[in-house]
Amino acid sequence: MSPDGGTEDQIDHVAFSKRWRSSLQHVCIMRGADVGSDNHLLMAKDGLKIAKVKKGKSGRVCFEVSQLRDPETRNAFKLALHNRFEGLQQMEKEEPLVDDEWREIEQGYVEACEMVLGQVKPNKKEWISKEIWETIEQRKEAKNAVNMARTRNQREMRVRGTRS
Numbered sequence: 001m002s003p004d005g006g007t008e009d010q011i012d013h014v015a016f017s018k019r020w021r022s023s024l025q026h027v028c029i030m031r032g033a034d035v036g037s038d039n040h041l042l043m044a045k046d047g048l049k050i051a052k053v054k055k056g057k058s059g060r061v062c063f064e065v066s067q068l069r070d071p072e073t074r075n076a077f078k079l080a081l082h083n084r085f086e087g088l089q090q091m092e093k094e095e096p097l098v099d100d101e102w103r104e105i106e107q108g109y110v111e112a113c114e115m116v117l118g119q120v121k122p123n124k125k126e127w128i129s130k131e132i133w134e135t136i137e138q139r140k141e142a143k144n145a146v147n148m149a150r151t152r153n154q155r156e157m158r159v160r161g162t163r164s
Contacts, residue, residue: 016044024044029042030042032144034139061119063114063120077116081109084112
């Protein structure tokens, strides 16, 4: 709908390569979608199969090392490490391999961190405030009222009523 209120044009199109034309399944207009424009959202459904790339989990764990600033926590961590490595020294081995010793040292630190410090908790903030959500809801209601109008005159009356 143009700003003069009298002209309606179809300007939304879906461009598809001739090669993939047969995969196009359905095209429709989503009148209720809020896209911040006087145009309506055009939706196309295709049947293309795209492989999903799977992300592997890294075995890395983050610990709350900021707790080591506290003297009591620092002493508890030192004590846990001392107890852990004292037990390792008492175990006698014939000829320990460097890799095995390194794994034991690493495991000792990880267990002490888990026991004393704990893992870092994710700090997620809300990215939209309550006021913005309320504004979005008001805008959706106004747009829905315009979309639900039966005739062009009712639509124009509702648009004028929401602007004043």
